[in-house]
Amino acid sequence: MSLNVEHDAARRALPSEKPLRLLDNAGHAVTGAATGGFSLPGTETLLDLYRKMVVARRFDVQVTALTKQGRLATYPSAYGQEACEIGAVSAITADDWLFPTYRESVALLTRGIDPGDILKSFRGDWHSGYDQRAHRTSTQTTPLATQALHAVGLAHAARLRHDPIVALTFMGDGATSEGDAHEAFNFAAVWQTPTVFIVQNNQFAISVPLSRQTHAATLADKAVGYGMPGFHVDGNDVAAVYAVTRAAVDRARAGGGPTLIEGLTYRIEAHTNSDDPTRYRHARDVEHWKRRDPIERLEKYLVSEGALTEATRSEITDAAEALATHTREVITAEAELDPLELFDHVYANPRAALLEQRARLEAELAEAAAESR
Amino acid sequence: MTATKTRSGGGAASAPTQLTMAGALNAALRDAMAEDDRVVVYGEDVGPLGGVFRVTDGLQQQFGDERIWDSPLAESGIVGTAIGMAIYGMRPVVEMQFDAFSYPAFEQIVSHVAKMRNRTKGRVSLPLVVRIPCAGAIGGVEHHSDSSESYWASTPGLTVVMPSNPADAYSMLREAIASDDPVIFMEPKSRYWAKAPLALPVTTAPMDRALVVREGSDVTLIGYGPTVRTALEAADAAVDEGLSVEVIDLRSLSPFDDETVSASVRKTSRAAVIHEAAQFGGFGAEVAARVTERNFYHLAAPVLRITGFDIPYPSPKLEEYHLPTADRVLAALASWEWDLS
Numbered sequence: 280m281s282l283n284v285e286h287d288a289a290r291r292a293l294p295s296e297k298p299l300r301l302l303d304n305a306g307h308a309v310t311g312a313a314t315g316g317f318s319l320p321g322t323e324t325l326l327d328l329y330r331k332m333v334v335a336r337r338f339d340v341q342v343t344a345l346t347k348q349g350r351l352a353t354y355p356s357a358y359g360q361e362a363c364e365i366g367a368v369s370a371i372t373a374d375d376w377l378f379p380t381y382r383e384s385v386a387l388l389t390r391g392i393d394p395g396d397i398l399k400s401f402r403g404d405w406h407s408g409y410d411q412r413a414h415r416t417s418t419q420t421t422p423l424a425t426q427a428l429h430a431v432g433l434a435h436a437a438r439l440r441h442d443p444i445v446a447l448t449f450m451g452d453g454a455t456s457e458g459d460a461h462e463a464f465n466f467a468a469v470w471q472t473p474t475v476f477i478v479q480n481n482q483f484a485i486s487v488p489l490s491r492q493t494h495a496a497t498l499a500d501k502a503v504g505y506g507m508p509g510f511h512v513d514g515n516d517v518a519a520v521y522a523v524t525r526a527a528v529d530r531a532r533a534g535g536g537p538t539l540i541e542g543l544t545y546r547i548e549a550h551t552n553s554d555d556p557t558r559y560r561h562a563r564d565v566e567h568w569k570r571r572d573p574i575e576r577l578e579k580y581l582v583s584e585g586a587l588t589e590a591t592r593s594e595i596t597d598a599a600e601a602l603a604t605h606t607r608e609v610i611t612a613e614a615e616l617d618p619l620e621l622f623d624h625v626y627a628n629p630r631a632a633l634l635e636q637r638a639r640l641e642a643e644l645a646e647a648a649a650e651s652r
Numbered sequence: 653m654t655a656t657k658t659r660s661g662g663g664a665a666s667a668p669t670q671l672t673m674a675g676a677l678n679a680a681l682r683d684a685m686a687e688d689d690r691v692v693v694y695g696e697d698v699g700p701l702g703g704v705f706r707v708t709d710g711l712q713q714q715f716g717d718e719r720i721w722d723s724p725l726a727e728s729g730i731v732g733t734a735i736g737m738a739i740y741g742m743r744p745v746v747e748m749q750f751d752a753f754s755y756p757a758f759e760q761i762v763s764h765v766a767k768m769r770n771r772t773k774g775r776v777s778l779p780l781v782v783r784i785p786c787a788g789a790i791g792g793v794e795h796h797s798d799s800s801e802s803y804w805a806s807t808p809g810l811t812v813v814m815p816s817n818p819a820d821a822y823s824m825l826r827e828a829i830a831s832d833d834p835v836i837f838m839e840p841k842s843r844y845w846a847k848a849p850l851a852l853p854v855t856t857a858p859m860d861r862a863l864v865v866r867e868g869s870d871v872t873l874i875g876y877g878p879t880v881r882t883a884l885e886a887a888d889a890a891v892d893e894g895l896s897v898e899v900i901d902l903r904s905l906s907p908f909d910d911e912t913v914s915a916s917v918r919k920t921s922r923a924a925v926i927h928e929a930a931q932f933g934g935f936g937a938e939v940a941a942r943v944t945e946r947n948f949y950h951l952a953a954p955v956l957r958i959t960g961f962d963i964p965y966p967s968p969k970l971e972e973y974h975l976p977t978a979d980r981v982l983a984a985l986a987s988w989e990w991d992l993s
């Protein structure tokens with residue numbers, strides 16, 4: 280009995296089990312305790328977030344279609360998770376750094392990275408397709424939670440240099456079980472680095488549900504043990520994700536240390552194109568979450584406020600269609616690949632043995648070219 | 653991003669003093685940190701304690717805890733955060749306390765440290781050094797005496813070096829820290845206390861070169877790190893058997909100095925390699941294969957491997973039976989049919 284009393288007392292220090300939200304599913308502004316003291320961003324910000332989400336959704340749908348046509352080797356869709364990705368990434372500046380996973384294609388889009396470059400790795404052209412330094416965006420990382428440590432290290436280095444840089448990193452609910460997630464949370468808290476951790480809780484790690492991943496009431500609870508603030512946020516409410524991330528980023532920049540934010544959302548599509556979600560989840564659950572669509576929610580609010588005119592709406596649709604067209608073009612274009620480049624980026628100082636192997640391939644290619652002539 | 657760099661002038665050589673390898677490594681870190689403020693050092697117990705082998709002794713007092721500090725006890729975290737720091741323009745030198753405790757960092761090292769430059773087409777290289785005290789013969793308990801070099805050496809993207817003496821320790825660590833490629837810097841624990849008269853700063857051969865450390869005409873013995881001494885002992889003893897043994901200190905496992913090794917083998921026509929790690933799939937297999945591929949028609953006998961047994965590293969009271977000794981080297985050399993040459 281007494282054990283339960285202590286447990287209840289401990290729980291009071293934890294983030295709310297009810298996710299924090301600023302807009303409810305009907306698009307009404309929320310008031311009272313559920314907002315956690317955060318206030319709704321201004322209409323201009325919300326319109327900007329809406330525009331980014333609509334464009335990103337169109338991009339995601341286009342890429343999924345291209346994947347089904349065999350144009351991409353694989354694609355981890357972000358359909359339904361736009362609020363989480365775009366809300367969070369919109370809260371950092373161009374000078375800040377982003378450490379994404381494979382799931383954050385639409386966050387990369389929001390960083391201004393070209394679709395062709397975002398998708399290069401999924402198309403199979405190269406492991407990463409964009410200029411990490413120019414975009415201050417690290418590679419889309421596949422080994423789970425490893426990138427969180429890179430974000431902590433970079434943030435620490437920036438602080439040692441007295442540069443007001445924040446590092447934002449994403450991970451999934453499954454990734455929070457990895458040792459590197461714990462090490463990253465702990466290093467960040469001990470070193471008080473300007474790092475913001477976004478856990479996109481889309482409730483499944485491939486087929487494994489959250490209940491098999493953690494016994495904690497929320498993933499935001501994890502923050503408490505490391506001595507940093509944790510927030511459990513409605514990940515389909517872009518206003519809430521943006522406001523909470525923005526506060527965490529400001530706090531980090533001001534020297535206040537790291538924050539862990541869990542966005543509760545849902546993965547509408549399969550894990551990737553090679554996954555069969557009907558084997559592990561019910562269609563009715565997917566339908567339930569489709570009715571909580573992050574874009575529709577914000578749209579209802581903006582319309583009710585008279586902030587989304589037909590002119591703006593059609594301008595956004597045009598922009599989304601233009602991006603989809605561009606995406607189709609760059610993905611269906613023939614890739615220009617140079618096999619000899621395989622040897623070019625292994626070491627800063629070229630090695631004799633590698634140059635020998637390069638020469639061997641070069642000879643093979645020349646021979647093949649001569650034969651085909 | 654303001655990665656400022658300060659260079660000290662000239663730096664006249666000091667008078668030679670007796671220096672241990674641990675002392676030489678300490679001096680290398682000190683000089684690198686003094687010359688370049690992008691160099692930071694962290695790991696477990698490297699701060700006030702100065703490292704369990706005292707390699708970082710006194711550095712925190714000199715440079716403060718923004719340049720050298722104790723990290724949480726988490727190897728993946730140490731290497732993973734060093735990656736982020738290197739992306740930002742720092743040159744982190746991190747310590748894994750003992751070889752077998754580097755395994756939690758295995759993923760960060762092989763999945764990211766080794767591959768970042770490649771996947772980013774050279775836009776992001778990681779100029780970081782992972783220092784790993786390695787190998788045995790120090791009476792350590794389990795997990796304190798592993799030889800993990802072949803895991804790293806078979807990973808493209810890494811540079812893997814191992815000095816065997818104080819002068820190389822200083823010179824090679826300075827070069828490793830200055831390198832734009834990530835370096836796995838392996839320090840043979842049993843040689844930490846080996847002394848030599850040194851005038852610092854000292855520059856020995858470039859770290860990717862193997863060195864002939866003793867000339868001979870009948871056999872080429874190839875060692876690295878702790879087994880260079882074993883090879884030299886065996887070479888001394890072989891004189892009594894009428895054998896002239898050439899000894900090569902490999903110094904770098906990756907890249908591999910085929911040129912120096914092949915030149916020697918062509919001269920002697922026989923080669924043997926010595927290491928502490930298990931034989932099966934060990935680095936000696938790579939050495940034997942390379943030597944054979946390049947010098948088959950110059951060889952009078954198969955390339956031999958004198959190594960530890962294919963067993964988990966034994967307890968302190970048994971390690972003497974496991975480690976390759978000069979006697980085992982001599983026995984191996986005697987196994988060749990010398991009259992065939």
Ligand SMILES: Cc1ncc(C[n+]2csc(CCOP(=O)(O)OP(=O)(O)O)c2C)c(N)n1
Pocket residue numbers: 382421422423450451452453454455479481483484485546550
């Ligand atoms: C270290 C590691 N182990 C296993 C995998 C294989 N894997 C890829 S994605 C995935 C599930 C990840 O789930 P979650 O973290 O919830 O992210 P989500 O895909 O749902 O966004 C697994 C197991 C991996 N990429 N990395």
